[in-house]
Amino acid sequence: MFNKEKYGKILTPMVTPFKEDQSVDYEAAASIAKKLVEDKMADTIVIGGTTGEFFTMNFEERVKLFQVVEEAVGDKIPLIPGVGATSTKETIELAKKAEELGFDAVMVVSPYYTKPNQSQLYNHFKKVAESVNINIMVYNIPIFAGVNVNPETLSKLAKIENIVAVKEEAELYPKQMTEFINSTPDDFIIYCGDDSMVLEAYAQGGTKRIGGIISGASHIIGIQLRKMIEMFNEGNVQEAAKIQQKYLPLFRIMGQNGRFNPCALIKEAMKIMGYKAGIPRLPLTPGTEEEIEEVKRLMKELKVI
Numbered sequence: 388m389f390n391k392e393k394y395g396k397i398l399t400p401m402v403t404p405f406k407e408d409q410s411v412d413y414e415a416a417a418s419i420a421k422k423l424v425e426d427k428m429a430d431t432i433v434i435g436g437t438t439g440e441f442f443t444m445n446f447e448e449r450v451k452l453f454q455v456v457e458e459a460v461g462d463k464i465p466l467i468p469g470v471g472a473t474s475t476k477e478t479i480e481l482a483k484k485a486e487e488l489g490f491d492a493v494m495v496v497s498p499y500y501t502k503p504n505q506s507q508l509y510n511h512f513k514k515v516a517e518s519v520n521i522n523i524m525v526y527n528i529p530i531f532a533g534v535n536v537n538p539e540t541l542s543k544l545a546k547i548e549n550i551v552a553v554k555e556e557a558e559l560y561p562k563q564m565t566e567f568i569n570s571t572p573d574d575f576i577i578y579c580g581d582d583s584m585v586l587e588a589y590a591q592g593g594t595k596r597i598g599g600i601i602s603g604a605s606h607i608i609g610i611q612l613r614k615m616i617e618m619f620n621e622g623n624v625q626e627a628a629k630i631q632q633k634y635l636p637l638f639r640i641m642g643q644n645g646r647f648n649p650c651a652l653i654k655e656a657m658k659i660m661g662y663k664a665g666i667p668r669l670p671l672t673p674g675t676e677e678e679i680e681e682v683k684r685l686m687k688e689l690k691v692i
Contacts, residue, residue, distance in 0.1 A: 388551075388574055389492075389551035389574065389575075389576055391576045393465055394465050394467070394599070395429075395430020395465075395599060396430060396598070396600065396616050397429055397431075397599060397600065397605050397609045397612055397613050397616075398429065398430065398431040398432075398578065398598075398599055398600065399423055399428060399431070399433065399601075399602065399603075399605045399609060400433040400436030400437065400601055400602075400603055401416075401419060401423065401432050401433065401434060401606075402419065402438055402439055402440075402603075402606065402650055402654050402665075403416060403435065403439045403440050403441075403452060403665075403668075404416055404419065404663060404665025404666075405665050405666050407666065412663070412665045413455045415664070415665050416452060416456060416459075417456065417458070417459035417460075418459075418662075419663065420456045420459045421459055421460055422661070422662055424460050424463050426609075427609070427610060428605055428606060428608075428609030428610060429464065429605060430464070430599070431464060431467060432456065432464055432465075432466050433468075433469060433601060434452060434456050434468045435449050435468055435470075436494065437496075437528065437531060437650075438603040438648075438653065439650075440648075440667060440671070441469055441471070442499070443668040444668075446477065446480070446481065450488075453484070453488055453490070454488060457488060457489070466490060467493065468493055468494070469493070469494045469496065470493045470494070471495045471496030471497070471499075471526060473498050473500055473501055474498070475498070475514050475515065478495060478511070478515050479518040479519075482495070482515055482518055482521075482523075483518060485521070486520065486521050490521065491521050491522060492521055492522040492523070492524060492551075493519075493522070493523060493524070494524045494526050495524065495525060496526040496528060496531075496532060497511075497525075497526065497528070497536060498534075499532040502532075502533045502534050503534060504534075505537055505539070505540045508534065509540050509543055512525060512544050513544070516544075516547045516548075516549050516550050517547075520549070521549065522550075522551045523547075523550045524551070524552040524553065525541065525552070525553040525554070526553075526554045526580070527553055527554065528556040528580065529556065529559055530647075531648075535563075538566040538569070538570045539570065541553060541567055541570060541571060542570035542571055545570075545571040545575045552575065552576040552578060552598060553575075553576075553577055553578065554578040554580045554601050555567065555577060555578065555579065555581075555588075556581055557579050557581035557584040557588060558581045558584050561587060562591070564587075564588055564591045564592060564597075565591045565592070568592050575596075576596065577592050577596055578597070578598045578601050579599070580600075580601050582600070582602050582604045582634075582638040583631075583635055583638050583639075585600050585612065586615070586619055586627060586631050588600070589619055589620065594620050599616070600612065603641070603649055603650065603653050604634070604637060606657050607637070607653070607657065607686075608634055608691060611634065612634075615627050615630040615631060634689065636689075637686070640681060640682055641653055641656070641682075643678055643681060644678065648671060650667055650671065651666075651667045651671050651672065652674050652678060652679075652682055654673075655673070655674040655678070655682055656686060656691075659682070659686060659692060660691075
């Protein structure tokens with residue numbers, strides 16, 4: 388059985404810092420992981436998610452990142468590596484490597500670019516689950532993967548013993564979390580994957596079915612997000628709503644100028660806060676002076692810095 392209490396409510400999909408020559412800055416990655424723990428921003432660190440730009444990294448880089456973060460903070464905080472890839476073969480190889488390294492859960496994104504149908508999606512996740520003896524979190528993000536994991540498909544996947552949770556992007560299909568809850572067992576856990584939908588997730592599933600949020604913004608306001616969730620679950624709905632309203636502009640500003648993936652400007656905000664966040668890997672580019680100034684202005688206005 389999956390113990391969601393082990394992972395807490397704030398799961399941070401850690402950014403991957405890159406150097407000016409575009410190589411992975413593993414030393415900086417270790418420092419980010421340590422600072423997230425020290426600053427109490429994260430209850431769990433997800434390694435190599437969308438915010439971590441895994442899609443630009445090769446197999447060896449991803450495995451080394453798993454190792455570096457595990458060595459840095461593995462005895463202090465739960466870790467979940469993202470092992471998704473375009474092919475089922477590579478996904479299985481990454482999942483097996485994660486199991487070999489001692490991780491007890493992995494996150495698996497839907498195959499991107501290939502746009503599999505629902506039968507192919509089911510087969511993909513089933514094959515990955517059968518290849519390892521550790522827990523699998525399905526990662527549903529149709530805005531990037533180009534395909535949605537439908538409730539009927541997730542219902543079938545949830546019957547597989549080690550497929551235990553789903554990260555749901557949420558804002559694209561805001562009521563799909565309820566459909567997921569209605570179509571899966573009571574011990575199958577839903578994680579909200581959209582910073583702007585945290586309270587909506589808890590309103591739909593409550594503390595029994597909602598595990599927490601996997602939040603890029605938690606690099607910056609993890610403490611505040613945890614407080615917001617606690618307030619809502621204690622029945623202090625109005626005060627929790629005020630927190631969500633307050634920080635919505637912060638979530639939005641990370642996507643200014645059509646930046647679909649917010650990781651570049653999250654890194655700029657992190658650097659303002661003292662993290663060695665590095666730069667994105669091309670084709671993504673660092674923030675411009677104007678973008679960074681806007682981020683800094685809003686962070687000051689919100690008293691984040």
